[in-house]
Amino acid sequence: MATCFGILGTIEVWRDGVAVDVGHGMQRRVLGALLVDAGRAVSADALVDRVWGDAEPAYGRRKLYGYISRLRHALAADGTALTRERGGGYRLAVEPSAVDAHRFRDLSGRARKAGGDEQAEALWREALALWRGSAFAGVDTPWFNARRHLLDGERLAAQLELADVRLRLAQHEGMVGELAARAEEHPLDERVTGQLILALYRCGRQAEALGVYERARRRLADELGVDPGPALRRLYQRILTGAAEPVAPRSAAPADKSGTAVNPPMARQLVPRLLPADQSLFVGREEEVDEARRLLGEERPGPVTLLITGPAGVGKTALAVRTGHLLASRFPDGQLHADLRGFDDEPAEPFTVLGTFLRALGVPGGTVPAELTGRVHLYRTLLAGRRTLVVLDNAASARQVSDLLPSGVRCATVITSRTTLAELAGRRLPLGVLDPATGLDLLRGMLGRDRTDAESGSARSIVETCGGLPLAVWVAGARLAARPHWTLAKVARALTDEQRKLDELAVGHIAVRASLELTYQQMAAATRHALRMIALLPGTGFAAWALAALLDADLSEAEAVLDDLVEVHLVQVGSANTTGIRYQLHDLVMLFARERAERDVPERERAAALTRLLGASLHLADLAADTLKVDFQGIPQRDLASWRLTEAEAGHLLTDPLAWFNDERQFLIDVAEQALDGAEGVAPAAGLATALTALFQVGSHFDDWERLQNRALKAALSSGDRHSAAKVHRCLGELTTILDRYPEALDHFEQALLHSEGQGPAYRAGATAGLAYVHRLLGQYSSAVLHFEEAAELAESAGNVNCLVYATNGLGVIDLEQGRVEAAVTRFTECLRVSRAAGYRPGEAQALRCLGQSHRALGAYPAAADAYRQAVTISEELGDRLSATHATCWLGDVLVRHGAHREGRRLLARSLWTYREFGNLWGEAATLYALAEAQLAVGRPAPARRRAEAAVRLWRQIGSSRWLATGLDTLAEAHTLAGDHTAAALTRAEAEKVRTA
Incomplete structure (x- = not known):
C-alpha cells in the first residue's frame, strides 16, 4: 500500500x-x-x-x-x-x-x-x-x-x-492576468513587477508596461524612499528603446539553504582586480602572448574561452597573468582570478570560488546564495552585460570549471591546466618547454649576463638538463643567485648526477625533481625538516606561527628557518600585511615536500605535528575572539588546545585581532576541516569551529560559519561527542537567529540543551539564553521570561558574566516591550555597570541601545540619542556592523522625533539598506516601523500607513506575533489619523486577536 x-x-x-x-x-x-x-x-x-x-x-x-x-x-x-x-x-x-x-x-x-x-x-x-x-x-x-x-x-x-x-x-500571451494578480499581491517585489512588464511588452502593450513601471517607481519612492533596482531600470530603458530582453531567469532571486527565494539588494557595481601581480622576469613566449591577445581581443558573437595547457611548471600561469594585464583595457569591468588547485589533495570547489567572485563583484556577504545553483545563476546574471576577464588557474577537469564559465557575450575566460580538457569547447593554446635560447635568457635574467657568459657551456648545460622547463630553470637559477660564490659548473655537474638517479620519471619532472633534490640536499638538516613539515599544512599560504606549531618551536625560530627557505626560493614571500608576512610554496615544490614528508617523517610524528597546529589555531582564534569580547557566551575554548604560542608571541600577533582573523580566516577553516577529516580528535576540531563563531559574526562570514559548523556537527554526532554537539548546536542556533530562520534556531538551541544535559551550567546557560531570545522575537513572552531567568541563574552559577548580562538585558527588553519602563531601566543600568566593570564591550553597547529605547519610550529624545551614539561608536570600534546598525536605526528615529528630520531620515535609509544587505528581515521590519512611527509623529498618515503595512507584511513572514501586533497598532493609528475609522477598527481587532492567540 x-x-x-x-x-x-x-x-x-x-x-x-x-x-x-x-x-x-x-x-x-x-x-x-x-x-x-x-x-x-x-x-x-x-x-x-x-x-x-x-x-x-x-x-x-x-x-x-x-x-x-x-x-x-x-x-x-x-x-x-x-x-x-x-x-x-x-x-x-x-x-x-x-x-x-x-x-x-x-x-x-x-x-x-x-x-x-x-x-x-x-x-x-x-x-x-x-x-x-x-x-x-x-x-x-x-x-x-x-x-x-x-x-x-x-x-x-x-x-x-x-x-x-x-x-x-514565449508563453507571455496567457500570463498577463496571473502576473497582474501576483503584482497586486506583492507590490514591492521588483522581480514580480519585471515579469509583468515584460509580458505586457511582448504582448504589444508597451504603454501599459511603462505604466506598471511608473506605478512601481512611485510606490517604492513613497513607501521605502528608494528607486527601482538596476535590473528593473535596465528593463525600462530597453522597452523605451524597443530593445527589451527577457529578464534574468532563476538567478534574479537566489535561493537560501531551504530553497526559499530571497531578493537581496542588487550588487554594487564593483570593478574586481583579482589578477596576481605580473612577473617582472618574463622571457620569451612572444608568439604565445600575441596569439592569446588576438584570441581574447576578437569581437565574437559569444563569450571567448581560451585554454592554455601543458605540463606542470611550463609557465601557464605566468602567461595567463601577463596576458590578462596586457588586456586590462579590453575588459574595463575587471578581472576575476582563482587558483583552482586542481591537482592538490583538496581542490577548490566551485561553490567556494563563486562565493569569492560574487563578493568581489559587490554582492553583500549576507545575501550570497546558500546553494550552488543560486550562486551560478547570480554570477552569470551579474556578468551578462559586462566586459570581464575570468582566469581559472590550475584546473583539473571540465567539471571543476563548468559552473565558473560566464555566459555574457562580452566576457572572456582563460583556463590553465596540466590536462588537455578535451571535453571543454574553446580556443586552445598548448604551451611547450622553452627553447634553449629562451631558457638561457631566463637564466641570464636571474644571474646577469657577465656571470652566464663567463661559463656559457655550463649555463647551456643547466638549461638543457632542466629540459627547457621554466620552473626547473628558475629553481636552479635562484639557487645560484643566492650563492654568488658558486660556479655554474658545480650546479651543472650536480644536476647531471641527479638526473641519472631519477631517469624513470618523465622528462619535465626529471629536471624539476633533480633541481629540488639538489637544493634540498644542500640545506641544513633543520631546514630540510621544516620544508617537510610545511608539506603538512592545508592550503597554499601560511604564516610563521603555523610552522612554529608544526616544529614545536618558538616564533623566532620558525621565522629564521623561513628566511633560509626564502633564500633558496623554495618558499616565496606571498604578501606582507598588518599582521605579518605570509608565505607560500609553488605547487611543484609542495608536491616534492609532501613526498619527502611521507618518506622521511614517521606517521606518528606527522600526527603529533598536526595536533600542535590544531592547538595553536584553536588557541589563537579563541584569544582573538576573547580580545574583541564579542561573544555573549563568554566561554573559552582554548583549554582544548594541546599546544600554544607563548603569551608574548600571541599578543604580538593579535595586536589587531580582527585584522589577524581576516588574514587567517581561510587558513583556520582549512585547519579545522583537515582536523575533522583526520585523527586529531573531534573535540578540539569542533572547538576551533566554535571558537570562530564570534569572528564569523563580526565579519558577516555566514557561508563559512554555516558550512564549517555543519561539518563539525556531523562529526560530533557521528562520534557520539555530545559535549561538542551541544556547543556546535548552540552556535548554529545563533547563526540561524541572525538569518531570521527561527524554527531552525529553536531546533538548534533545543538540541544544544538536550546534548548538554549533565555537563554543567556553562553551555546550558548559553543555549537557554539563545532559546529565550528567539521566543522573544516571536512574541512568546512567557516562554522567553522563563528561559531568560533560567539562563541568568545558570550563568551566575558558572561565573559567566557575558551570558548573565545577555540574559538580564533580555529580561529588561521584555519589561520595556510590555510597558514596564522603570523596571527595564533598572535592569539595563545594571547591565551597563556590570559590562563596564568586566570590560564586556558588546554588553555595554547592548545596554546603551536598550537605555536609548527606554529614554525614547519616556519621550526623553536627547538622552536617547546620546545613548544610541555611544552604542554606535562601541559597535563600530568592534567591527560589528549589524549591532551598529541596530543603534543607528533607532538614533535616526529619535532624531526625526526631535525635529532633526533630514539627518534622521538619512540614518534610517542607511539602516534599511544595511539590513537588506545582511538579509535581516527583522531589522528591515523594525526600520520600516520606525519610519511609520516617525511619520505619525509629524502628522503624515499616508506614508505612515504605507510603511506600517510593509513592516506588518515582514512580521507576518517572520512569524513574530508580538511585533506583528505592535505593527498593527501603528497601522490602526495611521488609519485613524487619515479618517478611515472602519479600517482602524478592523486593524485594532486583528491586533487584539494576534495578542490573545
Missing part, C-alpha cells in the same frame, strides 16, 4: 489515494509537527511547543502522549511506525518523499538544475500542483505560523521561477 502525507493545505493522509481518518484537529497538529521532520526524532518539549505554543493546557504532556498513541494506531495499518526514541523524542518513520512539502522541495531543486526550459517547466508545474491551499490550513500556533510563512515563501519562489521559464518559452 502507498501512503502519502500532506501539509501543503490541510494536514491529511492518503492510502492508495483514499483519505485516511487520523483523528481530530489537535491530533492532526501533532502529525503535522512530526511530518516537518519526517524520519527524524522530535523531542516531546518541541512537540508541545509546536502544537500549543504559549497556550499549553494543563496536563499538556499527558494529552500529547494520548494523541501520539492514537496516531500510532491509525498509521499502523500500512506499517508506518511512530516510535519513541531513546533520547525521549518521537520519530515518524516515513520517507521524506512521501510528504508533499518535502517532495515539493525535491522537485524544486530538480527544476533549478534542469537541462532545458521544457523540462524545468514540467518540474515546476508538478511541484506547484502539490499545493492544496495554505500550508497547515486551519492551524494557528506560533510555530506552525512561522513554518507556514516559510513554505509560502518557497511557493512564491517556485511561482516566480515558473514564470521566468514560461517567459523564456
Whole structure:
C-alpha cells in the first residue's frame, strides 16, 4: 500500500489515494509537527511547543502522549511506525518523499538544475500542483505560523521561477492576468513587477508596461524612499528603446539553504582586480602572448574561452597573468582570478570560488546564495552585460570549471591546466618547454649576463638538463643567485648526477625533481625538516606561527628557518600585511615536500605535528575572539588546545585581532576541516569551529560559519561527542537567529540543551539564553521570561558574566516591550555597570541601545540619542556592523522625533539598506516601523500607513506575533489619523486577536 502525507493545505493522509481518518484537529497538529521532520526524532518539549505554543493546557504532556498513541494506531495499518526514541523524542518513520512539502522541495531543486526550459517547466508545474491551499490550513500556533510563512515563501519562489521559464518559452500571451494578480499581491517585489512588464511588452502593450513601471517607481519612492533596482531600470530603458530582453531567469532571486527565494539588494557595481601581480622576469613566449591577445581581443558573437595547457611548471600561469594585464583595457569591468588547485589533495570547489567572485563583484556577504545553483545563476546574471576577464588557474577537469564559465557575450575566460580538457569547447593554446635560447635568457635574467657568459657551456648545460622547463630553470637559477660564490659548473655537474638517479620519471619532472633534490640536499638538516613539515599544512599560504606549531618551536625560530627557505626560493614571500608576512610554496615544490614528508617523517610524528597546529589555531582564534569580547557566551575554548604560542608571541600577533582573523580566516577553516577529516580528535576540531563563531559574526562570514559548523556537527554526532554537539548546536542556533530562520534556531538551541544535559551550567546557560531570545522575537513572552531567568541563574552559577548580562538585558527588553519602563531601566543600568566593570564591550553597547529605547519610550529624545551614539561608536570600534546598525536605526528615529528630520531620515535609509544587505528581515521590519512611527509623529498618515503595512507584511513572514501586533497598532493609528475609522477598527481587532492567540 502507498501512503502519502500532506501539509501543503490541510494536514491529511492518503492510502492508495483514499483519505485516511487520523483523528481530530489537535491530533492532526501533532502529525503535522512530526511530518516537518519526517524520519527524524522530535523531542516531546518541541512537540508541545509546536502544537500549543504559549497556550499549553494543563496536563499538556499527558494529552500529547494520548494523541501520539492514537496516531500510532491509525498509521499502523500500512506499517508506518511512530516510535519513541531513546533520547525521549518521537520519530515518524516515513520517507521524506512521501510528504508533499518535502517532495515539493525535491522537485524544486530538480527544476533549478534542469537541462532545458521544457523540462524545468514540467518540474515546476508538478511541484506547484502539490499545493492544496495554505500550508497547515486551519492551524494557528506560533510555530506552525512561522513554518507556514516559510513554505509560502518557497511557493512564491517556485511561482516566480515558473514564470521566468514560461517567459523564456514565449508563453507571455496567457500570463498577463496571473502576473497582474501576483503584482497586486506583492507590490514591492521588483522581480514580480519585471515579469509583468515584460509580458505586457511582448504582448504589444508597451504603454501599459511603462505604466506598471511608473506605478512601481512611485510606490517604492513613497513607501521605502528608494528607486527601482538596476535590473528593473535596465528593463525600462530597453522597452523605451524597443530593445527589451527577457529578464534574468532563476538567478534574479537566489535561493537560501531551504530553497526559499530571497531578493537581496542588487550588487554594487564593483570593478574586481583579482589578477596576481605580473612577473617582472618574463622571457620569451612572444608568439604565445600575441596569439592569446588576438584570441581574447576578437569581437565574437559569444563569450571567448581560451585554454592554455601543458605540463606542470611550463609557465601557464605566468602567461595567463601577463596576458590578462596586457588586456586590462579590453575588459574595463575587471578581472576575476582563482587558483583552482586542481591537482592538490583538496581542490577548490566551485561553490567556494563563486562565493569569492560574487563578493568581489559587490554582492553583500549576507545575501550570497546558500546553494550552488543560486550562486551560478547570480554570477552569470551579474556578468551578462559586462566586459570581464575570468582566469581559472590550475584546473583539473571540465567539471571543476563548468559552473565558473560566464555566459555574457562580452566576457572572456582563460583556463590553465596540466590536462588537455578535451571535453571543454574553446580556443586552445598548448604551451611547450622553452627553447634553449629562451631558457638561457631566463637564466641570464636571474644571474646577469657577465656571470652566464663567463661559463656559457655550463649555463647551456643547466638549461638543457632542466629540459627547457621554466620552473626547473628558475629553481636552479635562484639557487645560484643566492650563492654568488658558486660556479655554474658545480650546479651543472650536480644536476647531471641527479638526473641519472631519477631517469624513470618523465622528462619535465626529471629536471624539476633533480633541481629540488639538489637544493634540498644542500640545506641544513633543520631546514630540510621544516620544508617537510610545511608539506603538512592545508592550503597554499601560511604564516610563521603555523610552522612554529608544526616544529614545536618558538616564533623566532620558525621565522629564521623561513628566511633560509626564502633564500633558496623554495618558499616565496606571498604578501606582507598588518599582521605579518605570509608565505607560500609553488605547487611543484609542495608536491616534492609532501613526498619527502611521507618518506622521511614517521606517521606518528606527522600526527603529533598536526595536533600542535590544531592547538595553536584553536588557541589563537579563541584569544582573538576573547580580545574583541564579542561573544555573549563568554566561554573559552582554548583549554582544548594541546599546544600554544607563548603569551608574548600571541599578543604580538593579535595586536589587531580582527585584522589577524581576516588574514587567517581561510587558513583556520582549512585547519579545522583537515582536523575533522583526520585523527586529531573531534573535540578540539569542533572547538576551533566554535571558537570562530564570534569572528564569523563580526565579519558577516555566514557561508563559512554555516558550512564549517555543519561539518563539525556531523562529526560530533557521528562520534557520539555530545559535549561538542551541544556547543556546535548552540552556535548554529545563533547563526540561524541572525538569518531570521527561527524554527531552525529553536531546533538548534533545543538540541544544544538536550546534548548538554549533565555537563554543567556553562553551555546550558548559553543555549537557554539563545532559546529565550528567539521566543522573544516571536512574541512568546512567557516562554522567553522563563528561559531568560533560567539562563541568568545558570550563568551566575558558572561565573559567566557575558551570558548573565545577555540574559538580564533580555529580561529588561521584555519589561520595556510590555510597558514596564522603570523596571527595564533598572535592569539595563545594571547591565551597563556590570559590562563596564568586566570590560564586556558588546554588553555595554547592548545596554546603551536598550537605555536609548527606554529614554525614547519616556519621550526623553536627547538622552536617547546620546545613548544610541555611544552604542554606535562601541559597535563600530568592534567591527560589528549589524549591532551598529541596530543603534543607528533607532538614533535616526529619535532624531526625526526631535525635529532633526533630514539627518534622521538619512540614518534610517542607511539602516534599511544595511539590513537588506545582511538579509535581516527583522531589522528591515523594525526600520520600516520606525519610519511609520516617525511619520505619525509629524502628522503624515499616508506614508505612515504605507510603511506600517510593509513592516506588518515582514512580521507576518517572520512569524513574530508580538511585533506583528505592535505593527498593527501603528497601522490602526495611521488609519485613524487619515479618517478611515472602519479600517482602524478592523486593524485594532486583528491586533487584539494576534495578542490573545
